[in-house]
Amino acid sequence: xxxxxxxxxxxxxxxxxxxxxxxxxxxxxxxxxxxxxxxxxxxxxxxxxxxxxxxxxxxxxxxxxxxxxxxxxxxxxxxxxxxxxxxxxxxxxxxxxxxxxxxxxxxxxxxxxxxxxxxxxxxxxxxxxxxxxxxxxxxxxxxxxxxxxxxxxxxxxxxxxxxxxxxxxxxxxxxxxxxxxxxxxxxxxxxxxxxxxxxxxxxxxxxxxxxxxxxxxxxxxxxxxxxxxxxxxxxxxxxxxxxxxxxxxxxxxxxxxxxxxxxxxxxxxxxxxxxxxxxxxxxxxxxxxxxxxxxxxxxxxxxxxxxxxxxxxxxxxxxxxxxxxxxxxxxxxxxxxxxxxxxxxxxxxxxxxxxxxxxxxxxxxxxxxxxxxxxxxxxxxxxxxxxxxxxxxxxxxxxxxxxxxxxxxxxxxxxxxxxxxxxxxxxxxxxxxxxxxxxxxxxxxxxxxxxxxxxxxxxxxxxxxxxxxxxxxxxxxxxxxxxxxxxxxxxxxxxxxxxxxxxxxxxxxxxxxxxxxxxxxxxxxxxxxxxxxxxxxxxxxxxxxxxxxxxxxxxxxxxxxxxxxxxxxxxxxxxxxxxxxxxxxxxxxxxxxxxxxxxxxxxxxxxxxxxxxxxxxxxxxxxxxxxxxxxxxxxxxxxxxxxxxxxxxx
Amino acid sequence: xxxxxxxxxxxxxxxxxxxxxxxxxxxxxxxxxxxxxxxxxxxxxxxxxxxxxxxxxxxxxxxxxxxxxxxxxxxxxxxxxxxxxxxxxxxxxxxxxxxxxxxxxxxxxxxxxxxxxxxxxxxxxxxxxxxxxxxxxxxxxxxxxxxxxxxxxxxxxxxxxxxxxxxxxxxxxxxxxxxxxxxxxxxxxxxxxxxxxxxxxxxxxxxxxxxxxxxxxxxxxxxxxxxxxxxxxxxxxxxxxxxxxxxxxxxxxxxxxxxxxxxxxxxxxxxxxxxxxxxxxxxxxxxxxxxxxxxxxxxxxxxxxxxxxxxxxxxxxxxxxx
Numbered sequence: 024x025x026x027x028x029x030x031x032x033x034x035x036x037x038x039x040x041x042x043x044x045x046x047x048x049x050x051x052x053x054x055x056x057x058x059x060x061x062x063x064x065x066x067x068x069x070x071x072x073x074x075x076x077x078x079x080x081x082x083x084x085x086x087x088x089x090x091x092x093x094x095x096x097x098x099x100x101x102x103x104x105x106x107x108x109x110x111x112x113x114x115x116x117x118x119x120x121x122x123x124x125x126x127x128x129x130x131x132x133x134x135x136x137x138x139x140x141x142x143x144x145x146x147x148x149x150x151x152x153x154x155x156x157x158x159x160x161x162x163x164x165x166x167x168x169x170x171x172x173x174x175x176x177x178x179x180x181x182x183x184x185x186x187x188x189x190x191x192x193x194x195x196x197x198x199x200x201x202x203x204x205x206x207x208x209x210x211x212x213x214x215x216x217x218x219x220x221x222x223x224x225x226x227x228x229x230x231x232x233x234x235x236x237x238x239x240x241x242x243x244x245x246x247x248x249x250x251x252x253x254x255x256x257x258x259x260x261x262x263x264x265x266x267x268x269x270x271x272x273x274x275x276x277x278x279x280x281x282x283x284x285x286x287x288x289x290x291x292x293x294x295x296x297x298x299x300x301x302x303x304x305x306x307x308x309x310x311x312x313x314x315x316x317x318x319x320x321x322x323x324x325x326x327x328x329x330x331x332x333x334x335x336x337x338x339x340x341x342x343x344x345x346x347x348x349x350x351x352x353x354x355x356x357x358x359x360x361x362x363x364x365x366x367x368x369x370x371x372x373x374x375x376x377x378x379x380x381x382x383x384x385x386x387x388x389x390x391x392x393x394x395x396x397x398x399x400x401x402x403x404x405x406x407x408x409x410x411x412x413x414x415x416x417x418x419x420x421x422x423x424x425x426x427x428x429x430x431x432x433x434x435x436x437x438x439x440x441x442x443x444x445x446x447x448x449x450x451x452x453x454x455x456x457x458x459x460x461x462x463x464x465x466x467x468x469x470x471x472x473x474x475x476x477x478x479x480x481x482x483x484x485x486x487x488x489x490x491x492x493x494x495x496x497x498x499x500x501x502x503x504x505x506x507x508x509x510x511x512x513x514x515x516x517x518x519x520x521x522x523x524x525x526x527x528x529x530x531x532x533x534x535x536x537x538x539x540x541x542x543x544x545x546x547x548x549x550x551x552x553x554x555x556x557x558x559x560x561x562x563x564x565x566x567x568x569x570x571x572x573x574x575x576x577x578x579x580x581x582x583x584x585x586x587x588x589x590x591x592x593x594x595x596x597x598x599x600x601x602x603x604x605x606x607x608x609x610x611x612x613x614x615x616x617x618x619x620x621x622x623x624x625x626x627x628x629x630x631x632x633x634x635x636x637x638x639x640x641x642x643x644x645x646x647x648x649x650x651x652x653x654x655x656x657x658x659x660x661x662x663x664x665x666x667x668x669x670x671x672x673x
Numbered sequence: 674x675x676x677x678x679x680x681x682x683x684x685x686x687x688x689x690x691x692x693x694x695x696x697x698x699x700x701x702x703x704x705x706x707x708x709x710x711x712x713x714x715x716x717x718x719x720x721x722x723x724x725x726x727x728x729x730x731x732x733x734x735x736x737x738x739x740x741x742x743x744x745x746x747x748x749x750x751x752x753x754x755x756x757x758x759x760x761x762x763x764x765x766x767x768x769x770x771x772x773x774x775x776x777x778x779x780x781x782x783x784x785x786x787x788x789x790x791x792x793x794x795x796x797x798x799x800x801x802x803x804x805x806x807x808x809x810x811x812x813x814x815x816x817x818x819x820x821x822x823x824x825x826x827x828x829x830x831x832x833x834x835x836x837x838x839x840x841x842x843x844x845x846x847x848x849x850x851x852x853x854x855x856x857x858x859x860x861x862x863x864x865x866x867x868x869x870x871x872x873x874x875x876x877x878x879x880x881x882x883x884x885x886x887x888x889x890x891x892x893x894x895x896x897x898x899x900x901x902x903x904x905x906x907x908x909x910x911x912x913x914x915x916x917x918x919x920x921x922x923x924x925x926x927x928x929x930x931x932x933x934x935x936x937x938x939x940x941x942x943x944x945x946x947x948x949x950x951x952x953x954x955x956x957x958x959x960x961x962x963x964x965x966x967x968x969x970x971x972x973x974x975x976x977x978x979x980x981x982x983x984x985x986x987x988x989x990x991x992x993x994x995x
Binding site for chain 1: 683685713714715717719722727729730733734735736737738739740743745746747748749750751752753754755757758775776778779956959960962963966967968969971973974975977978979980981982983984985986987988991992993994995
């Protein structure tokens with residue numbers, strides 16, 4: 024038995040979709056955060072309403088963490104499938120909370136366990152000389168040094184119903200999630216008062232539900248305490264004073280809050296996972312507090328008939344001067360390609376929040392991938408300027424959201440803000456967001472047109488050709504400043520033109536804005552280098568968290584590696600990235616896609632290339648262990664393949 | 674100073690075919706704007722793609738020539754962000770009822786307060802005469818390799834069941850009548866649809882100006898030609914829903930009237946229902962200051978560029994000490 028590990032835990036809760044896995048995980052996460060601990064959690068689920076297996080992984084630590092690990096120290100279950108799917112990941116010294124009534128359940132009796140998964144599980148059990156029932160899975164884990172914790176949920180529920188004198192409650196299996204959670208908290212020696220507070224908070228909208236859950240949790244906590252509090256479990260969680268100004272935040276809230284601060288007042292969307300949450304959060308909070316007075320602001324959120332309408336409507340709104348956005352994922356973004364070009368040729372400031380998920384086509388609709396980098400940069404026919412910025416984590420996504428609106432206004436072009444499923448469906452403790460750190464830049468928007476901006480006929484020239492590729496912009500409704508827009512090539516006024524010379528001038532004007540953007544955008548928004556060393560890990564987007572944790576783990580072993588996070592994907596910051604890679608002996612690209620898309624972008628823009636690729640495309644985010652192992656192999660093993668494919672994840 | 678008709682005209686060269694029905698519609702729009710004395714800067718004409726898509730370039734107001742089939746979403750976005758604008762959307766029959774049919778239905782459900790005019794000539798002119806969604810089944814215009822194999826859509830009926838709250842049909846060569854319809858459409862509270870029948874002199878050799886005039890339609894008793902168009906208002910037809918209880922009856926008569934075709938084709942106002950809340954009113958029911966402070970008119974930063982939105986309440990909820 025290892026000695027007790029305090030405040031360093033990988034906890035997983037699973038269950039059928041719709042059975043309260045999320046609520047239980049939210050309570051767990053919030054309780055840990057309220058106990059002064061840092062957490063990083065991620066949610067995995069099927070494209071399904073009810074019944075399929077979903078699970079939530081939460082890593083807890085004394086210090087900030089940014090990724091999950093392969094091993095599970097405490098698996099919290101209340102159905103058989105969760106045990107079957109995850110027992111192989113339970114670490115020696117770890118534990119499994121399970122329902123003893125289910126021990127005879129066989130793998131084949133779990134209809135939602137697909138053939139591929141069940142074959143793999145059976146193989147593991149068979150190789151260990153075990154049968155195919157739940158008790159065999161538990162045997163497997165306990166033989167490796169894990170502890171099985173039987174919690175008779177139904178019996179405990181009946182007792183609790185009797186205790187509070189509400190016999191109907193015994194049917195309330197909905198509370199089993201919180202009971203399982205509470206059992207695990209008891210096993211971990213977690214302060215029950217903090218747990219109570221977290222339950223109250225999560226169910227704050229329903230007092231009676233909150234009270235019942237608190238009662239049931241207390242009942243199970245006491246039971247588990249009496250049965251399992253033998254001091255033998257290897258992991259514990261101990262509360263400490265909370266650090267000041269910390270929040271616990273989900274990745275589907277951060278960019279939406281950024282939009283509020285940025286002044287985005289119009290957002291459109293068509294329902295799609297994992298992007299809808301962004302719009303729904305805005306709509307749920309459509310009335311906005313303002314700093315100065317009792318006045319209120321508001322965000323108009325429109326659910327459209329499809330994604331084509333979504334982007335078209337957002338562009339229409341942007342023309343009136345409202346900061347406007349649409350949020351979508353790959354399939355929806357595919358539909359937006361034509362209108363994106365319209366915004367490009369008409370120099371309309373527009374923000375598209377692109378929450379990547381695994382493609383192509385419907386792909387793995389609820390799973391993660393970074394497969395849309397090239398598409399974001401190239402979507403749409405013809406050539407037009409756009410800015411593409413990729414956020415690395417939840418906190419970045421908040422601040423980046425204000426930046427993308429500033430870029431859109433300043434350079435009068437569409438800006439694609441790349442996020443992804445891993446960010447959207449993760450939760451983390453973070454320093455509180457600080458809106459006073461940001462500023463709003465609306466670029467050269469004018470309310471009155473000067474004579475200099477008018478043509479010979481006295482008309483305002485929306486697309487005035489001058490040394491500055493950015494023309495003063497007015498919004499629809501402005502007096503004495505009418506203009507025209509067209510998806511055709513156009514004159515300075517905005518009328519259709521097919522003149523060959525004007526065409527060249529207009530193309531140059533538009534494309535030159537990218538050079539200007541590249542000149543003006545600060546380095547920290549282009550790429551960031553962490554650590555130092557002649558081995559460089561190169562990545563973009565949400566692999567940031569896991570790579571940061573890897574370089575920290577390597578550092579503890581005395582190995583210094585550098586991490587370069589590219590943020591501005593278009594226009595590509597070639598000079599900066601080249602300088603960051605100068606002197607590198609090995610450049611290791613780490614990406615959640617098949618072809619290492621940043622690698623080809625790097626080659627295309629700088630002539631440099633990855634020496635090694637670590638890629639993953641099974642739909643599950645990279646874990647700390649697998650990235651660490653892959654990098655370590657490259658460092659240690661001369662014969663390591665140039666391309667390693669990571670495969671962990673249930 | 675009063676705005677004149679010429680104030681609504683640009684000097685952009687118009688390259689429509691001579692005899693094109695689009696001219697009548699363009700004139701009717703400009704006349705309607707002048708009649709209503711709409712300020713130049715308050716009006717935005719949105720258009721789709723095709724010959725009709727060029728319309729905004731000939732009108733001296735804000736003009737936004739959008740994408741094929743997408744004019745309604747662009748236009749609705751602008752109107753919702755700034756309800757103070759007069760938004761008029763125009764486009765062809767293929768644009769609105771073919772590639773844009775989904776948006777046509779979606780727009781009906783919203784009932785955004787604006788007008789939509791379809792230039793309906795039953796062909797795709799700019800791509801050289803293919804069958805549009807309003808060409809009748811079995812018709813073979815001169816540029817079609819084979820007779821039209823699709824049934825036609827009934828634009829008025831589709832608009833009705835989609836939720837448009839003003840429905841009218843005009844004829845491009847009856848410009849004064851059309852102007853009046855457009856004025857009514859713009860002044861209507863809600864989403865108004867004007868279906869304008871027009872010849873395409875180049876590609877539609879069936880529904881020609883002469884055909885609409887009824888030169889082939891001889892009254893046997895008098896020997897005179899009978900124009901195919903007749904005006905609903907001259908028959909005592911009343912399309913206005915005066916009371917919500919009349920709804921089914923009024924809707925039924927729209928279906929019946931809009932199905933008339935051939936020797937007798939009704940034009941005029943088919944339907945008007947101002948009992949349905951506009952999308953703006955629906956938003957205002959949730960966001961009380963929406964009309965005074967819509968997205969386009971909200972301040973978002975102070976003079977120094979600092980954001981003025983305060984999300985302390987939301988962040989407070991996320992505090993680990995909560």
